[in-house]
Amino acid sequence: MIDSLNGEVIAIGLDHAVIECAGVGYRFMATPPTLGRLTRGENARVLTAMVVKEDSMTLYGFTDDDGRSMFHRLTTVSGLGPKLAMASLSVFEPAELAGHITAGDSKAIQAIPGVGKKMADRLILELKDKLKGVYAAPAAEGDASGAATAATASASFATEQVVEALVGLGFPEKSARTAVGAVVEEDPEVDSSALLRAALNRLGKK
Structure with a gap:
């Protein structure tokens, strides 16, 4: 089992990255926050989990x-x-x-x-x-406004994740925020994966 990777980041995609270890490039799937912390050409360490199926073996990478x-x-x-x-x-x-x-x-x-x-x-x-007791739970909301607050916080968090991912891909933070903001303005309910793709499409046209 591959428990972690430590080496040079040689590629970063929309949902994956490749780290070279001892001359071998290991491709792993990762979330936007994890990808946003990686930079091409720099060394990085990620923890991994391997999922084995009858027709595939897939690595998933995590920062902690x-x-x-x-x-x-x-x-x-x-x-x-x-x-x-x-x-x-x-x-x-x-x-x-x-x-x-x-x-x-x-x-x-x-x-x-x-x-x-x-x-x-x-x-x-x-x-x-x-x-229960494994992670520190966030403070509970005591009224009906709690669900709306949680949804707003989730949307804001997803937006920050996508901005981090774009910066990790080499785009200036200001340009990344502008592109992400434009996509969210057009579709406030867009999910993080679609948001990342749409923002990349906008940045690619510039």
């Missing part, structure tokens, strides 16, 4: 053990695969997600692209007890 451990926990949920686990970590930090799950906040969890009410309820049912 909290992200990796949450990834492993999420993939134990019935019907929730690695792709959806990564989408979850693209929207929420591990502690934030754990807080929503232990609080039973199904509506906040549905901010994750591809997660509907049924999957959100399943996450709560299967992980609520397992996550």
